Amino acid sequence: MENFENKVVLITGGGTGIGKATASAFIAKGATVVITGRRQSVLEETSQELGPQVYPIVGDVSKKGGPARIVEETISKFGRLDVLVNNAGTGKMGPLSETSDEDIESIYRTNVFALLALVREATVHLANSKGAVVNISSVAAQGMMPAVAAYASSKAAVEHATRLLAAELGPMGIRVNAVAPGLTNTDIAADVKSNEEMLGMIIAQTPMGRLGEPKDIANVVLLMSGSGAGWITGQSVQAGGGFLL
Ligand SMILES: NC(=O)c1ccc[n+]([C@@H]2O[C@H](COP(=O)([O-])OP(=O)(O)OC[C@H]3O[C@@H](n4cnc5c(N)ncnc54)[C@H](OP(=O)(O)O)[C@@H]3O)[C@@H](O)[C@H]2O)c1
Numbered sequence: 001m002e003n004f005e006n007k008v009v010l011i012t013g014g015g016t017g018i019g020k021a022t023a024s025a026f027i028a029k030g031a032t033v034v035i036t037g038r039r040q041s042v043l044e045e046t047s048q049e050l051g052p053q054v055y056p057i058v059g060d061v062s063k064k065g066g067p068a069r070i071v072e073e074t075i076s077k078f079g080r081l082d083v084l085v086n087n088a089g090t091g092k093m094g095p096l097s098e099t100s101d102e103d104i105e106s107i108y109r110t111n112v113f114a115l116l117a118l119v120r121e122a123t124v125h126l127a128n129s130k131g132a133v134v135n136i137s138s139v140a141a142q143g144m145m146p147a148v149a150a151y152a153s154s155k156a157a158v159e160h161a162t163r164l165l166a167a168e169l170g171p172m173g174i175r176v177n178a179v180a181p182g183l184t185n186t187d188i189a190a191d192v193k194s195n196e197e198m199l200g201m202i203i204a205q206t207p208m209g210r211l212g213e214p215k216d217i218a219n220v221v222l223l224m225s226g227s228g229a230g231w232i233t234g235q236s237v238q239a240g241g242g243f244l245l
Helices: 015-028 039-052 064-077 100-129 149-172 187-193 197-203 214-225
Strands: 008-013 032-037 054-058 083-086 132-136 175-183 235-238
Touching: 008 015, 008 064, 008 100, 015 032, 015 039, 015 083, 015 214, 032 039, 032 064, 039 054, 054 064, 064 187, 083 100, 083 187, 083 214, 100 132, 100 149, 132 149, 132 214, 149 175, 175 214, 214 235
Parallel strands: 008 032, 008 083, 032 054, 083 132, 132 175, 175 235
Antiparallel strands: none
């Protein structure tokens, strides 16, 4: 896979799970990686583990002004931005009747509002580098699943925003794609993993017969970020071992 030496990659939610595996994969290819998240201790631990090519920025992407500050700090520290991975996300399992206004707002602020604001703030820098955006969606955006209406609909918004932004930013040389993971072995999937019946059902519907690992998704994010995907934009690539085929 191609080299990312001298490239700067910003990964929201880069301290854990898919974001951390993606940071690690970019570092292995020579990139400098900025990771963000709300928990300072998590970011510090991940930075120590991944080494000096990682730069942590503590911040909440769902708060007004958060995305602008994160992009500004990235540029003032490194002077460029080549890849933006909109990975920070949140969700809640449960029927809509048990989903509060606060839950819905938090899901949409984190998964959709923040993504749009981050892309807006990053556009001028990505235009300079002819860079790429990779949005982390979910297979939940593409099929029927029980008890995830707020989360799944927010990820459907991510997928449509991916197409619209690809059209808007393509003339500036910026590609915008999404990666849609199936169930992956991270903290956000804890509720599903601990529900044996649901876990069994999902694995039974996955031709590859297992849960995804963060590295499985990281590999696809790298593919979509590099010049090998230079003629691909506005697409969502499922990375779920064939779930929902
Ligand atoms: N695991 C799966 O089965 C699965 C399947 C489909 C899609 N996805 C998507 O994959 C992405 C990564 O999730 P994951 O599976 O790796 O789970 P995860 O380990 O829980 O990662 C979520 C990350 O987002 C960060 N985050 C959440 N809210 C934030 C906010 N307001 N501001 C800044 N950072 C925030 C979290 O850090 P802090 O809490 O420290 O802020 C955390 O590092 C998410 O978009 C998720 O929806 C996951």
